Amino acid sequence: MPFNSFDDYPLSWRPDRRVLRRPIYLALALQLEQDILSGYLAPETKLPPQRELADFLDINFTTVTRAYKLCELKGLIHAVPGSGTFVSSYAAQPATISVAQPTQQSVIDLGIVASFEQCNAMILETVRTVAEKTYLEQLFNYDHPTGMPHHKMAAINWMQRFGVETDAEHTAIVSGTQNGLTLATFALFAPGDRVGVDTYTFANFIELARMYRLHLVPIRGDEHGMLAEELEKQCRLNGLQGVYLVPSCANPTTVVMDESRKRELAKVISAHRLLLIEDDTHAFLTSGILSGYEGPLTRLVPERSVYLCGTSKSICSGARVAYMVYSDLLKEAVLKAIYNVNVKTSALDAEIITELILSGMAAKIVQEKRRCAEKANRLFYDIFPGQKRIGHPLSFYRWLPIQSKKPGIEVEQGFLQLGIRVYHSDRFLCGPPQEQRFLRIALATAANFPQLNQGLRIVRQGIEQASI
Amino acid sequence: MPFNSFDDYPLSWRPDRRVLRRPIYLALALQLEQDILSGYLAPETKLPPQRELADFLDINFTTVTRAYKLCELKGLIHAVPGSGTFVSSYAAQPATISVAQPTQQSVIDLGIVASFEQCNAMILETVRTVAEKTYLEQLFNYDHPTGMPHHKMAAINWMQRFGVETDAEHTAIVSGTQNGLTLATFALFAPGDRVGVDTYTFANFIELARMYRLHLVPIRGDEHGMLAEELEKQCRLNGLQGVYLVPSCANPTTVVMDESRKRELAKVISAHRLLLIEDDTHAFLTSGILSGYEGPLTRLVPERSVYLCGTSKSICSGARVAYMVYSDLLKEAVLKAIYNVNVKTSALDAEIITELILSGMAAKIVQEKRRCAEKANRLFYDIFPGQKRIGHPLSFYRWLPIQSKKPGIEVEQGFLQLGIRVYHSDRFLCGPPQEQRFLRIALATAANFPQLNQGLRIVRQGIEQASI
DNA sequence: GCATTTGTCGGTATACATTTG
DNA sequence: GCAAATGTATACCGACAAATG
Numbered sequence: 001m002p003f004n005s006f007d008d009y010p011l012s013w014r015p016d017r018r019v020l021r022r023p024i025y026l027a028l029a030l031q032l033e034q035d036i037l038s039g040y041l042a043p044e045t046k047l048p049p050q051r052e053l054a055d056f057l058d059i060n061f062t063t064v065t066r067a068y069k070l071c072e073l074k075g076l077i078h079a080v081p082g083s084g085t086f087v088s089s090y091a092a093q094p095a096t097i098s099v100a101q102p103t104q105q106s107v108i109d110l111g112i113v114a115s116f117e118q119c120n121a122m123i124l125e126t127v128r129t130v131a132e133k134t135y136l137e138q139l140f141n142y143d144h145p146t147g148m149p150h151h152k153m154a155a156i157n158w159m160q161r162f163g164v165e166t167d168a169e170h171t172a173i174v175s176g177t178q179n180g181l182t183l184a185t186f187a188l189f190a191p192g193d194r195v196g197v198d199t200y201t202f203a204n205f206i207e208l209a210r211m212y213r214l215h216l217v218p219i220r221g222d223e224h225g226m227l228a229e230e231l232e233k234q235c236r237l238n239g240l241q242g243v244y245l246v247p248s249c250a251n252p253t254t255v256v257m258d259e260s261r262k263r264e265l266a267k268v269i270s271a272h273r274l275l276l277i278e279d280d281t282h283a284f285l286t287s288g289i290l291s292g293y294e295g296p297l298t299r300l301v302p303e304r305s306v307y308l309c310g311t312s313k314s315i316c317s318g319a320r321v322a323y324m325v326y327s328d329l330l331k332e333a334v335l336k337a338i339y340n341v342n343v344k345t346s347a348l349d350a351e352i353i354t355e356l357i358l359s360g361m362a363a364k365i366v367q368e369k370r371r372c373a374e375k376a377n378r379l380f381y382d383i384f385p386g387q388k389r390i391g392h393p394l395s396f397y398r399w400l401p402i403q404s405k406k407p408g409i410e411v412e413q414g415f416l417q418l419g420i421r422v423y424h425s426d427r428f429l430c431g432p433p434q435e436q437r438f439l440r441i442a443l444a445t446a447a448n449f450p451q452l453n454q455g456l457r458i459v460r461q462g463i464e465q466a467s468i
Numbered sequence: 469m470p471f472n473s474f475d476d477y478p479l480s481w482r483p484d485r486r487v488l489r490r491p492i493y494l495a496l497a498l499q500l501e502q503d504i505l506s507g508y509l510a511p512e513t514k515l516p517p518q519r520e521l522a523d524f525l526d527i528n529f530t531t532v533t534r535a536y537k538l539c540e541l542k543g544l545i546h547a548v549p550g551s552g553t554f555v556s557s558y559a560a561q562p563a564t565i566s567v568a569q570p571t572q573q574s575v576i577d578l579g580i581v582a583s584f585e586q587c588n589a590m591i592l593e594t595v596r597t598v599a600e601k602t603y604l605e606q607l608f609n610y611d612h613p614t615g616m617p618h619h620k621m622a623a624i625n626w627m628q629r630f631g632v633e634t635d636a637e638h639t640a641i642v643s644g645t646q647n648g649l650t651l652a653t654f655a656l657f658a659p660g661d662r663v664g665v666d667t668y669t670f671a672n673f674i675e676l677a678r679m680y681r682l683h684l685v686p687i688r689g690d691e692h693g694m695l696a697e698e699l700e701k702q703c704r705l706n707g708l709q710g711v712y713l714v715p716s717c718a719n720p721t722t723v724v725m726d727e728s729r730k731r732e733l734a735k736v737i738s739a740h741r742l743l744l745i746e747d748d749t750h751a752f753l754t755s756g757i758l759s760g761y762e763g764p765l766t767r768l769v770p771e772r773s774v775y776l777c778g779t780s781k782s783i784c785s786g787a788r789v790a791y792m793v794y795s796d797l798l799k800e801a802v803l804k805a806i807y808n809v810n811v812k813t814s815a816l817d818a819e820i821i822t823e824l825i826l827s828g829m830a831a832k833i834v835q836e837k838r839r840c841a842e843k844a845n846r847l848f849y850d851i852f853p854g855q856k857r858i859g860h861p862l863s864f865y866r867w868l869p870i871q872s873k874k875p876g877i878e879v880e881q882g883f884l885q886l887g888i889r890v891y892h893s894d895r896f897l898c899g900p901p902q903e904q905r906f907l908r909i910a911l912a913t914a915a916n917f918p919q920l921n922q923g924l925r926i927v928r929q930g931i932e933q934a935s936i
Numbered sequence: 937g938c939a940t941t942t943g944t945c946g947g948t949a950t951a952c953a954t955t956t957g
Numbered sequence: 958g959c960a961a962a963t964g965t966a967t968a969c970c971g972a973c974a975a976a977t978g
Contacts, residue, residue, distance in 0.1 A: 023946055049963055060948045065964075081964040082955025117609040124604050127816075131599035136592050140786030141585040175643060175788075178811045190542075191659035191681045208808045212680070213659045312811075318608030320643075320814045340676045343646045343780075346788045346814045348595075491967060517942055528969045533944075549943040550976025 011048045011056060013041060024059055028067035036076050036087055043407055044433055047077065047085040075210045078431065108455035111421035113251070113397050114445040115313045116372040122365050123316050126355050130348070139351055145344040146335065147173030154354040155323040158362070159309050162283035163295025165302075166325045172338060175320040175345045177281050177310030178204060184306040186337040187330060188242055188275045189214055196231055196243040200428040200438075202251045202279070205244060218431035219243075223390060225250065225257030228264035235272040242275035247297050249282035252428045252440040253399050254391030256286065259294050266300035275330070276305040284314035284366050285373065285394045303327045306334065311353050313396065313444075314369065315362050319349040370394060376443035376452060383456045396444040402437050402463050411439075420458050439463070479516045479524060481509060492527055496535035504544050504555055511875060512901055515545065515553040543678040546899065576923035579889035581719070581865050582913040583781045584840040590833050591784050594823050598816070607819055613812040614803065615641030622822040623791040626830070627777050630751035631763025633770075634793045640806060643788040643813045645749050645778030646672060652774040654805040655798060656710055656743045657682055664699055664711040668896040668906075670719045670747070673712060686899035687711075691858060693718065693725035696732035703740040710743035715765050717750035720896045720908040721867050722859030724754065727762050734768035743798070744773040752782040752834050753841065753862045771795045774802065779821050781864065781912075782837065783830050787817040837912075838862060844911035844920060851924045864912040870905050870931050879907075888926050907931075 015031045035041045047053075050068065054061035068085055071077045079085040130136075138148075147155070152168040159166065174180040181204075189195060191213035197205070199218045209216050217240060220230045225247060234240055245265070247257035257265075269276055278298045287293055298305040310322035326334045338344075356362040373394040380398050381387060391399065404411055408426030415422050425438040441459060446452035483499045503509045515521075518536065522529035536553055539545045547553040598604075606616075615623070620636040627634065642648040649672075657663060659681035665673070667686045677684050685708060688698045693715060702708055713733070715725035725733075737744055746766045755761055766773040778790035794802045806812075824830040841862040848866050849855060859867065872879055876894025883890050893906035909927060914920035 025946075051963075062949080062965090063947060065966095066946085068964085079964060080955075081953065082962065084955095084963065112610065114610050120605050120608040123608060127604060128599045131596045136595060137588050140588040140591060140784050142580065142582050142785045175814070176811055179809065182809045186679050190679075204808050207804065211654050211658075211805070211808065316608050317610045318812075318815055320810075320812065336675065337679070340672050340679065341647060341650045341809070342788075343644055344786075344788065346643075346817045347786055348816060348820075349814045352816075493967075519942075530944090530970080531968060534967085536943085547943060548976070549974065550941065552942065 011052065012045055013047050013053075015053075015057070017057060020057065024057075025063050025066040025070070028057075028064065029070040032067065032071050033074065033076060036071070041087050043087050045087045047087065049084060073213055107416060107419050107421050108451055108458070109421045109445045110442045110452075110455050110459070111423050111440075112445060113313075113442045115317050115396060116369050116376075116444045117317065118448065119365050119368050119372070120316060120318070122361065122368065123319075123352065123356060126359065126361055127352055129359075130351050130355055133351070139347040142344065144347065145339060145342075147171070147345070147350055148347060151347070151350045151354045154357045155309075158311075158357050159283075159323060159325070162280065162287040162309065163293075163299060164280075164283075164307060164309070164325060165299065170326055170328065170331065172324045172326075172334065173345045173350045174308075174322050174324045174338065175342055175349075176312055177279060177308055177322045179320070179342065180306075180308040180310070180322045180324050181205060181277065181279065182208060183324065183334065183337040183341055184277045184308065185209070185212055185214065186341060187326075187333040188277065188306060193241040194239065196226075196234055196240050196274075197430055198226055198245075198250055198253070198255075199430060199434070200250075200253050200425060201244065201430055202246065203423070203427045206428070206430060216430050221255065223255060224261045225255055226261070226265060228261065228268050231265060232268045232272070235268065235274070240272065240274055242277065243269065244277045244279070245297060246279045246281070248280055248286040248293075249392040249395050252397060252423075252425070252438070254395040254397065256290060256392050257297070259292055262297045262300060266297060269301045269304055274304065276301055278305055278307045279310075280307060281310045281313050282392065282395075283309055285370065285392065285396075289370075289394065290392070298325070303329050306330060311362075314366055315353060315356055316365070319352050320346065321349050321353045372444070375449065379449065379453060380441070380443060380456060383453075383460055397440050397442045400439045400441055400459075400463070402439055404437065404463070408437075411437075415439075415459070415462055418458050418462055420455055420462070422459060479520065480513055481515050481521075483521075483525070485525060488525065492525075493531050493534040493538070496525075496532065497538040500535065500539050501542065501544060504539070509555050511555050513555045515555065517552060541681055575884060575887050575889050576919055576926070577889045577913045578910045578920075578923050578927070579891050579908075580913060581781075581910045583785050583864060584837050584844075584912045585785065586916065587833050587836050587840070588784060588786070590829065590836065591787075591820065591824060594827065594829055595820055597827075598819050598823055601819070607815040610812065612815065613810075614806060615639070615813070615818055616815060619815070619818045619822045622825045623777075626779075626825050627751075627791060627793070630748065630755040630777065631761075631767060632748075632775065632777070632793060633767065638794055638796065638799065640792045640794075640802065641813045641818045642776075642790050642792045642806065643810055643817075644780055645747060645776055645790045647788070647810065647813075648774075648776040648778070648790045648792050649673060649745065649747065650676060651792065651802065651805040651809055652745045652776065653677070653680055653682065654809060655794075655801040656745065656774060661709040662707065664694075664702055664708050664742075665898055666694055666713075666718055666721070666723075667898060667902070668718075668721050668893060669712065669898055670714065671891070671895045674896070674898060684898050689723065691723060692729045693723055694729070694733060696729065696736050699733060700736045700740070703736065703742070708740065708742055710745065711737065712745045712747070713765060714747045714749070716748055716754040716761075717860040717863055720865060720891075720893070720906070722863040722865070724758060724860050725765070727760055730765045730768060734765060737769045737772055742772065744769055746773055746775045747778075748775060749778045749781050750860065750863075751777055753838065753860065753864075757838075757862065758860070766793070771797050774798060779830075782834055783821060783824055784833070787820050788814065789817050789821045840912070843917065847917065847921060848909070848911060848924060851921075851928055865908050865910045868907045868909055868927075868931070870907055872905065872931070876905075879905075883927070883930055886926050886930050888923055888930070890927060 020027050050064040051061045054064045077085055077087055151173050152171050155171055194215045194217050196219045197216050198221055217234050219226050221227055249256055278296055280296050298307040307325040308322055408424030411424045423440045446455055488495050518532040519529045522532045545553055545555055619641055620639050623639055662683045662685050664687045665684050666689055685702050687694050689695055717724055746764055748764050766775040775793040776790055876892030879892045891908045914923055
């Protein structure tokens with residue numbers, strides 16, 4: 001008879017004691033990982049409390065802590081003091097978002113957020129102009145790893161429209177916003193650091209953080225963005241190193257942060273000496289369009305910020321260019337990250353974007369994209385007339401509440417069978433599950449408006465069916 | 469009177485006991501970090517053994533272990549069981565290698581390894597051809613994140629010459645070799661993993677590893693590359709997860725790995741289930757040129773490898789393109805890294821490289837670069853006739869033994885004052901200091917051969933002077 | 937070749953913080 | 958608002974492994 005008889009004790013997970021070779025914590029973690037990946041432990045299963053499992057296994061409970069911790073670092077489970085430890089929703093498959101695979105070309109893609117790629121024809125003339133430049137050869141050497149002087153001048157010029165004040169010494173050209181996020185993460189944080197994010201945040205940042213072993217701490221928000229008092233609280237309790245924010249149009253929720261919230265958050269950032277990554281990809285849809293906009297959050301805490309302004313959404317997705325602005329304090333770390341991750345960004349891509357900006361073509365493209373965004377959003381609300389008009393009115397995606405409580409993967413697969421790619425809120429969720437579920441519907445990805453129309457109608461049918 | 473009287477005890481570092489607030493290990497680590505960064509503790513200072521310091525502070529010795537460990541993770545110190553713990557050489561300043569700053573344009577750059585940038589004029593016609601392509605617009609959207617099909621075909625075609633067998637499903641276009649290294653590191657390893665490297669290895673990989681908290685384990689080698697038995701030993705002792713190798717011309721040592729060494733290392737990699745990152749930037753200087761070359765190490769352990777073949781050195785540095793080859797086993801992880809770090813690589817840059825390869829211009833550029841390399845190496849041995857002709861005969865850099873035992877930074881600064889940028893072996897060193905010191909002399913960076921000639925003569929003067 | 941020095945690892949004990957009811 | 962449940966953080970102990978002489 002065993003020392004403790006747990007035969008009738010209701011443990012939600014009973015690891016096999018016989019295969020528990022030393023080191024115990026590793027063997028335990030491995031067993032847990034296998035049982036999650038195999039699907040034996042379903043998403044959101046509550047695992048036994050550390051002390052109970054320790055009693056069952058007749059070991060010290062902090063040894064269970066270590067095993068759980070290991071799995072949490074891998075993103076397999078998440079723990080909340082007082083509540084317990086739970087299997088993560090997206091543990092069994094990657095949440096990375098990318099374009100549809102070639103085999104699935106027949107689906108209408110409302111998943112990844114593109115940028116009305118119809119507009120790309122507007123840049124072709126400029127590409128040919130660049131190819132005729134007398135200084136073309138200078139675009140092809142190792143010089144100017146952070147961008148050529150005139151590329152930076154165009155960048156500064158471009159960002160000035162959005163209320164960003166900087167100079168060439170504190171600006172770099174990087175290879176797109178996502179790349180800039182990686183660089184900023186490398187520069188500002190170390191693996192193991194804690195960074196505050198919106199409860200729903202950019203899925204690829206979640207994945208990046210997982211790879212880098214960055215601990216994301218979800219911070220609650222309201223219709224004006226992240227709540228400053230919640231951020232403050234987490235700082236006190238968990239000692240955050242930084243915060244990642246997308247104030248001009250949060251992805252996926254489309255929430256726009258108002259000026260007073262920016263001021264409140266800036267106070268917390270200063271007081272707790274946080275570092276800020278501000279992703280301002282949507283500046284071109286916000287500045288000068290939404291009333292009350294006075295500039296990015298970065299301008300309130302310039303010393304402690306890395307500001308990112310991508311041109312993929314506003315000008316052209318295929319030219320991999322984003323602008324990065326940083327303070328003197330952070331410069332050395334940022335440059336180190338750039339040299340070690342990129343060496344440099346394609347000067348040819350940067351030259352094309354520069355030429356588009358200086359020739360005024362970029363402004364025309366922005367106008368055209370805004371028109372497309374207006375039209376696409378009108379279409380959306382025509383098809384979903386019951387939806388409240390919250391968040392950014394020109395967003396390239398919408399955040400649609402749904403009734404289904406099925407796991408996100410099943411919902412997505414259900415839509416795929418209807419010929420539609422959409423993403424479920426589970427992909428964007430950081431932390432414990434929420435009562436209300438959503439779909440993120442990209443409006444800027446379908447090849448044309450008739451296809452978008454068709455796609456949205458299928459989505460409406462799908463959520464009305466009990467089957468999804 | 470204190471509990472233990474250590475007033476006359478010879479501790480090499482005496483942290484201030486009064487400022488040692490709880491948590492002790494953090495306070496201790498912070499004090500150590502400050503004393504190293506301030507220069508108070510000189511490089512290679514031996515720190516007190518954990519037990520002695522613990523006695524002195526009247527705490528448990530594993531608390532010292534934790535404090536030391538934290539600093540080791542930051543790359544500030546390194547520890548060897550049996551020997552002790554030492555302050556790292558390059559702890560106080562970054563080792564990142566990049567182009568000379570604009571303020572120092574007057575120096576002759578023999579530091580960073582460029583690729584005879586004079587050859588870039590040969591690509592300009594191709595750029596204009598690309599700009600006239602009918603499918604130009606397709607280069608500017610989000611499609612084909614790992615490269616367009618014809619880009620991949622050109623890549624496969626190009627790598628076939630070097631003995632690489634792959635297909636489009638296991639090949640991706642990435643943004644240069646350095647970027648590929650980042651991607652491979654993200655894909656294959658987690659922070660805290662241990663990876664074997666040559667005692668002297670690529671400085672930017674050391675920096676990347678430091679940022680990612682990857683623990684690099686130096687493995688000894690001889691004139692044919694890393695010693696298989698040494699790698700085997702470290703696997704047994706330290707449980708390595710992988711190994712990073714540059715077999716066709718190690719950077720900085722120029723060592724070329726021979727076929728039998730490749731077979732020995734492949735056995736160890738298979739036996740211990742290591743993952744291999746093979747950086748084969750120099751394939752174009754080796755395959756079909758050096759006798760006995762039969763192909764990359766990857767072909768012997770294809771399942772467990774990520775193979776990188778950059779085009780920056782062979783074709784054009786400014787077009788940020790490298791080819792990455794991976795097995796089915798590693799595919800998912802690699803794609804995830806690509807999506808999250810890059811989203812995609814500039815298709816325009818990839819198109820230019822593709823056109824250069826398909827038109828045969830790339831082959832002509834390679835020939836020209838080889839001629840330049842021959843000439844530059846001839847120049848080197850003319851100026852340093854006493855040097856043994858070891859390592860790769862066409863290397864774009866040479867590894868020059870020096871007598872000076874001064875710290876690497878001082879040596880580099882001494883040369884800077886002579887108007888020359890070179891890098892000292894300290895930058896490339898992983899692990900404890902070595903008796904013999906070196907300079908890495910880039911031969912492919914000076915603007916032209918007269919300048920290279922002048923630079924090399926100044927270097928010769930410099931190492932003959934007692935002053936450096 | 938064995939003892940000593942020195943660093944590493946795994947498990948344990950205790951104090952503490954958060955959530956929930 | 959307090960008690961119970963539950964996860965977290967930090968320090969400590971003992972066994973072990975590598976390098977050195």
